[in-house]
Amino acid sequence: MSNRETKDVILIGAGIMSATLGTILKELVPEWEITVFEKLANSGEESSNEWNNAGTGHAALCELNYTPEKADGSIDISKAIKVNEQFRVSTQFWSYLVNNKLMHNPQDFIMPLPHMSLVRGEENVNFLRKRFEALSNNPLFQGMEFSDDPEKLMEWLPLIMKDRASSEPIAATKIDSGTDVNFGALTRKLFNHLESKNVNINYKHSVKNMKRTNNGRWEVKVQNLDSGTVERHTAKFVFVGGGGGSIHLLQKSGIPEGKHIGGFPVSGIFMVCNNPDVVTQHHAKVYGKAKVGAPPMSVPHLDTRFIDNKKSLLFGPFAGFSPKFLKTGSMFDLLTSIKPDNLVTMLAAGAKNMSLTKYLIQQVMLSKEQRMEELREFIPNAKSEDWDLVVAGQRVQVIKDTEDGGKGTLQFGTEVVSAADGSIAALLGASPGASTAVNVMLEVITKCFPDHIKEWEPKIKEMIPSYGVSLMENPDLLQEIHASTAETLGLSEKESGFSNSLDAENDVLNEKA
Numbered sequence: 211m212s213n214r215e216t217k218d219v220i221l222i223g224a225g226i227m228s229a230t231l232g233t234i235l236k237e238l239v240p241e242w243e244i245t246v247f248e249k250l251a252n253s254g255e256e257s258s259n260e261w262n263n264a265g266t267g268h269a270a271l272c273e274l275n276y277t278p279e280k281a282d283g284s285i286d287i288s289k290a291i292k293v294n295e296q297f298r299v300s301t302q303f304w305s306y307l308v309n310n311k312l313m314h315n316p317q318d319f320i321m322p323l324p325h326m327s328l329v330r331g332e333e334n335v336n337f338l339r340k341r342f343e344a345l346s347n348n349p350l351f352q353g354m355e356f357s358d359d360p361e362k363l364m365e366w367l368p369l370i371m372k373d374r375a376s377s378e379p380i381a382a383t384k385i386d387s388g389t390d391v392n393f394g395a396l397t398r399k400l401f402n403h404l405e406s407k408n409v410n411i412n413y414k415h416s417v418k419n420m421k422r423t424n425n426g427r428w429e430v431k432v433q434n435l436d437s438g439t440v441e442r443h444t445a446k447f448v449f450v451g452g453g454g455g456s457i458h459l460l461q462k463s464g465i466p467e468g469k470h471i472g473g474f475p476v477s478g479i480f481m482v483c484n485n486p487d488v489v490t491q492h493h494a495k496v497y498g499k500a501k502v503g504a505p506p507m508s509v510p511h512l513d514t515r516f517i518d519n520k521k522s523l524l525f526g527p528f529a530g531f532s533p534k535f536l537k538t539g540s541m542f543d544l545l546t547s548i549k550p551d552n553l554v555t556m557l558a559a560g561a562k563n564m565s566l567t568k569y570l571i572q573q574v575m576l577s578k579e580q581r582m583e584e585l586r587e588f589i590p591n592a593k594s595e596d597w598d599l600v601v602a603g604q605r606v607q608v609i610k611d612t613e614d615g616g617k618g619t620l621q622f623g624t625e626v627v628s629a630a631d632g633s634i635a636a637l638l639g640a641s642p643g644a645s646t647a648v649n650v651m652l653e654v655i656t657k658c659f660p661d662h663i664k665e666w667e668p669k670i671k672e673m674i675p676s677y678g679v680s681l682m683e684n685p686d687l688l689q690e691i692h693a694s695t696a697e698t699l700g701l702s703e704k705e706s707g708f709s710n711s712l713d714a715e716n717d718v719l720n721e722k723a
Contacts, residue, residue: 217245220430220445222417222459223452224248226258226393226644227637229400231449231651233307236407237673238655238666244409245443246401247432249416249455249538254397256536257453258644260517262603264527267389268642269297271325271351272497275509277341285337285344294350295681296646299674302691303648304396305698306673312403319396321516322701324494325388326366328380328588334499335381342383349685354385369491370512373591387692388495389701390516393644419462420448420634428463428634447658450636454535454606457547460636465629469551472609473638474559474620475535475544476570478508478527478602481585485596488589489514489523496588501569508573512588525585527602531570535606552609558618559609566620605640624650632658648674 219235221228224246232244250256257263270276270290277290304320307313329338335358342356357363358381364371366384374380405411412432418440419431428448432441450456450463454475460468483489497511508529515522535543548556560567578599585592608621624643628635635654652670656663671677681688696702 216427217443217445218242218447219244220428220443220448221246222430222448222450223256223455224250224253224397224401224411224413225256225451225453226254226397226400226647227451227651228449229253229258229397229404230303230647231451231654232404232409233312233400234303234648234651234655234673236404236409238662238669240407244404245445246404246409246411247415247417247430248411248413249435251413252398253401253411253413254394256538257603257605257640258393258397259603260392260394260515261600262537263393263644264511264513264524264602265391265393265515266325266495266511266513266645267297267320267391268293268645269325269388270294271354271385271388272327272383272495272511273509274327274329274338274341274497274499277345279337279340283340285341287341287344287348290345291348291350291682293642293646295676296642296649298676298681298688298691298695299652300645300648301695301699302674302676305695307403308698313399316699318519319392319399320699320701321390322386323388323390323514323516324366324384324386326382326384326494326496328367328370328382328496328498330376330378330380330587332379335379338381338383348682349688350682351385353387354383356383357381367492367494367496369488370496370588375590382496384494387696387701390495390514391645392515392517417452417459420459421462421464422633426631426633446633448634449654450634452536454539454543454604456636456638457535457606458543460627460638461547461549463629463634463636465627465634467627467629468636470555470611471627471638472552472556472559472618473535473544473547473606474563474609475532476508476605476607476640477530477532477534478605479530479581480524480526480528480600480602481581481597482600483523483525483596484598485593488596489521492523498588510584510588524600525588525597528576528581528584529570529573531567531574532604534604537601537604539604555609555611555618558616559620560618562618563620606638607640608638626650626654626657628654628657632660652677 221232270293277285277287280286308316345351346354414435416433418433421429423429427444427446429442429444450459457473493514495513500509513524533541533544582594608625611617612619624639635658
């Protein structure tokens, strides 16, 4: 067993959150010593990985669950506004890194891609029309189009509209300023940058325990998985960004803010198309409506993806259940997360969410052909041999007691839990997660380093020009930032090198039809 000197910051987990926090802190205080511990062999291997993450670049352009219909029939767009502004914070920070040559080749991790919502049935078409009217009047959602004309939809969605026999009403919205983000590639780029800044990154190192020392610092017990040796490291500040694994470490910290919190794991399965002829016929992320009883993360979507500079097509996710909190976790994760302080909370959540549990069990039991039937609601002529199953990452939804929901409320979102003195923070939850990483990490910095914020503010504003400002209420600044980030990140079809050849493809399809 060895002891090491005190660090300024320890980051646990080498995912997008730790990568983002480490990069921001290195810009604000380059002299701080930062150490990272990751139990896997590389960065971005769990929830941030491109095959474990939908990569939507969540900006509320197409996700219908961010715009619920209120009892009076009006559409609540407050969450959509919040998520959109948060994603724009991320794109500003990535642009800063590219402009300052701290990161290169943005097309390796972000590509322009239309975002679309698609619904069927008169009631849903009316909902989508109202949603479109509510959003398109907002400067954040400028450029959104709506259509319920089958000919226009054939132009937008040839693969989805071809051979569609049903006469039920169908409608879609389309906005061209959407993106596909490869968070695995982005995470790896950020860690490469951090290594160049002398950040000490330790792979195959598993954090086993942590405790507060007499002087208020944190001692972290770490096992080297190659040698088996155990080391103890101390730090003034610890960030727990270990995905689903964060819950166990938060519990080990013993901070009162971590009490009465549990986690509910949800796994996912995507179908990936292996036929290039089918892949070329679709160029968008198309989100539908979740089935009744389904968790928001199970909203069905048909996505063009750019992975390893190759265009792919994924459909899903099909929800599933595994007691693991990480894809590489233990079957005992859920059981061992139940403690005396969160037992009642967890039991209450179980009683409240019987329908969700039933839904997840049904999803697990689906055969490939049953999954194909769901896919055919999007692509009527989908052939089973063109599609393979891919297991996505684990998501752990936060369970806690809330004023609105009472005991054992299941939270769908991203949540930061931090100690009152700001010496430790943990990130829990799921979507929109990675897309809003920069905004979430700025929240961590504000909560945990309040004494430094005033001195850091000029630098933060240099990195994120809209910091502290509502873009919705400042349309000129919004326009300026939108144009500059699009230029820096190459977010136009022509610049990206993947110019959309759908017009030519549509002509061919229409001729065949």
